[in-house]
Amino acid sequence: xxxxxxxxxxxxxxxxxxAGYTRRDYEGAVSTLCAGCGHDSISAAIIQACYExxxxxxxxxxxxxxxxxxxxxxxxxxxxxxxxTVHGRMPSVLTGANLANKDxxxxxxxxxxxxxSIGFGQFAHSxxxxxxxxxxxxxxxxxxxxxxxxxATADKGSISKKGAANSDEAIDMVxxxxxxxxxxxxxxxxxDKQQLVPLIKAAMMHKGAAFLDVISPCVAFNNHAxxxxxxxxxxxxxEALNRIDVIEGREEITTEYAPGTTTMVQQHDGSILRLNKLxxxxxxxxxxxxMTRIQEGLRSGEVVxxxxxxxxxxxxxxxHLNTVDVPLNALNTPDLCPGTAALDRxxxxxx
Amino acid sequence: xxxxxxKNPDYFHKVVxxxxxxxxxxxxxxYIRLIAHGHYSDAYMINWKSNVFPGILGRTxxxxxxxxxxxGRVEDEKLVKGKKEPVAICRxxxxxxxxxxxxxxxxxxxxxxxxxxxRVACIxxxxxxLTVARDLAVLGYEITIYDQDPKLGGFIRTQIPxxxxxxxxxxxxVGYITGxxxxxxxxxxxxxxxxVLAEGYDAVFVGSxxxxxxxxxxxxxxxxxxNIHIGLDWLSSVSFGHITKVGKRVIVLGGGxxxxxxCRTARRLGGDDVKVIVRSxxxxxxxxxxxxxxxxxxxxxxxxxxxxxxxxxxxxxxxGVLFEKVVAKYDDKGRRSLVxxxxxxxxxxxxxxxxxxxxxxxxxxxxxxxxxxxxxxxxPKLNEATLxxxxxxxxxxxDAAFGPxxxxxxxxxxxxxxxxxxxxxxxxxxxxxxxxxxxxxxQKMGIHEWSYDNAPTIDHRFKVPHRKKEEALKDIxxxxxxxxxxxxxxxxxxxCLNCDVQTVFSGSLCIECDACVDICPMDCxxxxxxxxxxxxxxxxxxxxxxxxxxxxxxxxLKTERVMVKDEDVCLHCGLCAERCPTxxxxxxxxxxxxxxxxxxxxxQ
Numbered sequence: 026x027x028x029x030x031x032x033x034x035x036x037x038x039x040x041x042x043x044a045g046y047t048r049r050d051y052e053g054a055v056s057t058l059c060a061g062c063g064h065d066s067i068s069a070a071i072i073q074a075c076y077e078x079x080x081x082x083x084x085x086x087x088x089x090x091x092x093x094x095x096x097x098x099x100x101x102x103x104x105x106x107x108x109x110t111v112h113g114r115m116p117s118v119l120t121g122a123n124l125a126n127k128d129x130x131x132x133x134x135x136x137x138x139x140x141x142s143i144g145f146g147q148f149a150h151s152x153x154x155x156x157x158x159x160x161x162x163x164x165x166x167x168x169x170x171x172x173x174x175x176x177a178t179a180d181k182g183s184i185s186k187k188g189a190a191n192s193d194e195a196i197d198m199v200x201x202x203x204x205x206x207x208x209x210x211x212x213x214x215x216x217d218k219q220q221l222v223p224l225i226k227a228a229m230m231h232k233g234a235a236f237l238d239v240i241s242p243c244v245a246f247n248n249h250a251x252x253x254x255x256x257x258x259x260x261x262x263x264e265a266l267n268r269i270d271v272i273e274g275r276e277e278i279t280t281e282y283a284p285g286t287t288t289m290v291q292q293h294d295g296s297i298l299r300l301n302k303l304x305x306x307x308x309x310x311x312x313x314x315x316m317t318r319i320q321e322g323l324r325s326g327e328v329v330x331x332x333x334x335x336x337x338x339x340x341x342x343x344x345h346l347n348t349v350d351v352p353l354n355a356l357n358t359p360d361l362c363p364g365t366a367a368l369d370r371x372x373x374x375x376x
Numbered sequence: 377x378x379x380x381x382x383k384n385p386d387y388f389h390k391v392v393x394x395x396x397x398x399x400x401x402x403x404x405x406x407y408i409r410l411i412a413h414g415h416y417s418d419a420y421m422i423n424w425k426s427n428v429f430p431g432i433l434g435r436t437x438x439x440x441x442x443x444x445x446x447x448g449r450v451e452d453e454k455l456v457k458g459k460k461e462p463v464a465i466c467r468x469x470x471x472x473x474x475x476x477x478x479x480x481x482x483x484x485x486x487x488x489x490x491x492x493x494x495r496v497a498c499i500x501x502x503x504x505x506l507t508v509a510r511d512l513a514v515l516g517y518e519i520t521i522y523d524q525d526p527k528l529g530g531f532i533r534t535q536i537p538x539x540x541x542x543x544x545x546x547x548x549x550v551g552y553i554t555g556x557x558x559x560x561x562x563x564x565x566x567x568x569x570x571x572v573l574a575e576g577y578d579a580v581f582v583g584s585x586x587x588x589x590x591x592x593x594x595x596x597x598x599x600x601x602x603n604i605h606i607g608l609d610w611l612s613s614v615s616f617g618h619i620t621k622v623g624k625r626v627i628v629l630g631g632g633x634x635x636x637x638x639c640r641t642a643r644r645l646g647g648d649d650v651k652v653i654v655r656s657x658x659x660x661x662x663x664x665x666x667x668x669x670x671x672x673x674x675x676x677x678x679x680x681x682x683x684x685x686x687x688x689x690x691x692x693x694x695x696g697v698l699f700e701k702v703v704a705k706y707d708d709k710g711r712r713s714l715v716x717x718x719x720x721x722x723x724x725x726x727x728x729x730x731x732x733x734x735x736x737x738x739x740x741x742x743x744x745x746x747x748x749x750x751x752x753x754x755x756p757k758l759n760e761a762t763l764x765x766x767x768x769x770x771x772x773x774x775d776a777a778f779g780p781x782x783x784x785x786x787x788x789x790x791x792x793x794x795x796x797x798x799x800x801x802x803x804x805x806x807x808x809x810x811x812x813x814x815x816x817x818x819q820k821m822g823i824h825e826w827s828y829d830n831a832p833t834i835d836h837r838f839k840v841p842h843r844k845k846e847e848a849l850k851d852i853x854x855x856x857x858x859x860x861x862x863x864x865x866x867x868x869x870x871x872c873l874n875c876d877v878q879t880v881f882s883g884s885l886c887i888e889c890d891a892c893v894d895i896c897p898m899d900c901x902x903x904x905x906x907x908x909x910x911x912x913x914x915x916x917x918x919x920x921x922x923x924x925x926x927x928x929x930x931x932x933l934k935t936e937r938v939m940v941k942d943e944d945v946c947l948h949c950g951l952c953a954e955r956c957p958t959x960x961x962x963x964x965x966x967x968x969x970x971x972x973x974x975x976x977x978x979x980q
Contacts, residue, residue, distance in 0.1 A: 034834065
């Protein structure tokens with residue numbers, strides 16, 4: 026950990042966004058994670074994304090479980106709501122919070138232990154229900170807090186720091202998310218902010234269950250030769266399918282692109298995702314093709330990254346439950362207890 | 377871009393902006409840290425070695441270091457609650473002089489060895505001559521200093537009023553030099569260079585200053601001469617007690633530091649209505665901003681854009697000065713000229729006029745056939761590095777060399793001239809200059825421990841306490857500035873960013889995890905594909921907008937990208953090194969000392 030606070034002095038060119046904040050205003054406390062942890066880079070990417078899309082910090086709720094990754098919400102967007110829940114129970118607490126107040130922007134932060142082991146069921150069900158949230162898994166394939174055992178996302182055959190090979194199959198989080206019904210699914214790498222920041226922005230603007238699997242090397246226990254989640258391994262095997270740009274609703278698109286190099290995906294809120302093709306043709310709105318491509322990647326040992334799947338017209342939990350427009354926590358006594366006359370009317374209708 | 381060669385001593389020297397800007401290259405951050413730790417004597421000795429007159433300069437230096445100070449670039453007006461201000465480097469130097477342990481300093485002073493049989497004459501007893509004397513006396517040279525005034529010190533003693541620089545400070549620091557031994561003082565005005573050379577000196581150093589004050593040339597000047605004084609001469613007469621009063625209404629002509637000293641001195645000698653009247657605009661005045669502030673603080677108005685036209689007088693008694701009003705006009709090359717504004721002339725009544733409109737070099741005592749050539753401006757033709765004149769035995773320094781500068785330049789010249797004289801007299805090539813002494817040492821003490829206070833403060837610059845105005849104006853010997861006390865000195869010292877503790881990058885150790893990029897409060901680190909400097913500056917984490925500050929390029933990365941660090945705004949907080957998992961970043965203290973005559977054979 027670091028003993029001195031990050032100095033308040035800043036670069037002279039630092040500018041305020043439309044919400045009236047500088048990027049530095051979206052920071053949290055100084056990280057107590059190990060120096061070089063990928064999670065800190067993801068925190069920095071979240072800070073950058075929130076700044077770029079002019080988020081009002083008090084309208085964000087950050088929820089997390091237990092683990093290194095789940096400590097990280099302390100290190101970004103300090104002026105927002107936060108809930109550090111029980112191990113593996115972040116999804117249900119987030120679902121409850123979302124039901125009570127749908128006006129907040131929900132960000133679930135979890136790790137491979139929290140989401141792929143103890144909270145695997147919770148993770149799957151929150152995707153199934155289509156909770157409107159951005160669910161980020163900081164995935165390092167290892168239990169760092171307990172000194173480096175394989176986690177459920179460690180690849181079969183990868184070697185631990187002590188030299189043991191992993192004999193179990195790995196859980197592929199993006200495959201599970203797509204299968205369970207998430208409507209925005211991407212994978213990225215903590216060491217590639219150019220790809221990661223726009224993905225986080227797009228996920229936060231997506232009105233449905235958005236899931237990001239971010240490979241985040243554990244410098245202390247999983248950054249050696251033989252690991253498949255090290256900086257070097259991911260850089261060598263990273264197969265980026267696309268890079269996205271997020272174009273907010275009212276902005277006019279003036280740049281022209283050579284045909285076949287970009288695809289535009291219009292989202293429900295009017296925002297547009299511009300997909301810049303990197304090599305092969307890939308259509309992220311085709312669910313089956315997406316599943317196939319991911320499986321091919323697993324077979325050939327590629328780390329397939331980018332926006333993997335998006336449903337441009339998602340439906341969320343509140344839509345399924347047909348709730349009222351007003352957030353439930355804003356309903357007052359006359360709304361909730363309409364009185365004897367109303368009760369009599371309901372009873373009469375049931376007789 | 378080419379990877380940065382950090383083995384070149386200039387690279388890290390330039391990052392220490394204050395040291396780079398100082399003509400004598402004093403290791404500023406090092407002595408400021410020593411002051412913060414209360415090691416005043418050690419801080420004093422660092423200064424003494426480098427600039428010879430810490431107590432004097434700590435009160436009077438022109439402070440080229442302060443405009444260069446990094447804090448002036450990185451402070452945020454809202455956070456520090458005031459405008460961007462450099463560290464009070466100059467006044468901290470005085471703290472070292474004020475609180476040092478005089479006995480331990482005396483014990484640390486060098487003593488002259490046995491005479492080496494060579495004799496050197498120094499003409500003029502000012503700072504450049506004294507520096508030459510100090511650097512050469514410790515090598516066994518026999519030094520003779522000539523000066524027309526009864527005490528050594530030159531302009532330091534005659535031109536700077538004692539309310540700014542008490543005489544005991546001059547006595548003390550001159551005493552450290554004469555105390556070395558082998559330094560003789562001859563109270564004698566030199567009238568002939570050839571006569572000096574005829575005395576058989578092995579080398580002659582001319583540090584005679586720029587002693588001639590420019591005169592006013594307007595109608596009435598001669599008739600009212602009794603009440604019109606040349607500022608330089610007047611200050612000198614005040615200093616030696618020959619002049620003790622002045623008229624009630626005084627006009628000071630000129631906008632330089634001499635004018636500021638004249639007007640403040642006049643206030644103390646009976647001048648109730650003292651004003652400074654300047655040809656130029658207020659901002660273009662040559663006086664240092666803080667000297668103007670001090671003058672204004674003593675109720676001295678500064679009137680601008682007025683050119684003296686005529687001195688009005690009646691029966692040999694001065695009545696006042698008539699001024700023409702002017703405006704500044706700039707031609708297409710940006711050159712300024714002052715043209716009459718067409719408004720009616722202004723008349724200002726007065727009893728005395730002090731003329732401080734500039735000073736000039738004058739060498740009437742150097743014969744044309746002494747082998748010393750002069751240029752068309754009347755300045756000696758010199759080798760700029762060695763300060764050697766066309767007569768190989770004769771060297772120049774201080775204001776005598778390139779025209780009026782200041783004390784710190786005089787000390788720097790003195791060091792260089794001493795090196796030249798020593799090299800010449802031991803038969804080495806004078807033009808081969810010695811390189812500086814450099815040590816670079818890691819400051820890491822433990823996993824998160826550094827040997828310096830790395831957390832930058834957001835305190836605004838602390839003000840030096842002043843004596844009450846009523847008291848100060850009553851007594852010409854009462855020093856106006858009281859100096860920082862140890863507590864204020866500590867707080868001001870903490871504002872120093874320790875720019876000499878350098879960020880050193882080793883590409884071969886880097887795993888490109890971005891930890892340093894993410895933590896850097898100034899966004900000055902970027903990992904990116906290489907490019908040309910101009911284009912690279914635009915695509916960094918934050919644009920590098922100051923082309924006078926270098927980009928540190930680190931290579932040897934696995935991805936073949938480069939690490940680019942913009943030195944401009946780095947706080948030297950060390951967070952990059954603290955967050956680095958592999959030690960690819962390290963904070964290393966760069967200590968650079970200029971080489972003086974003692975080690976003149978050190979190779980570059």
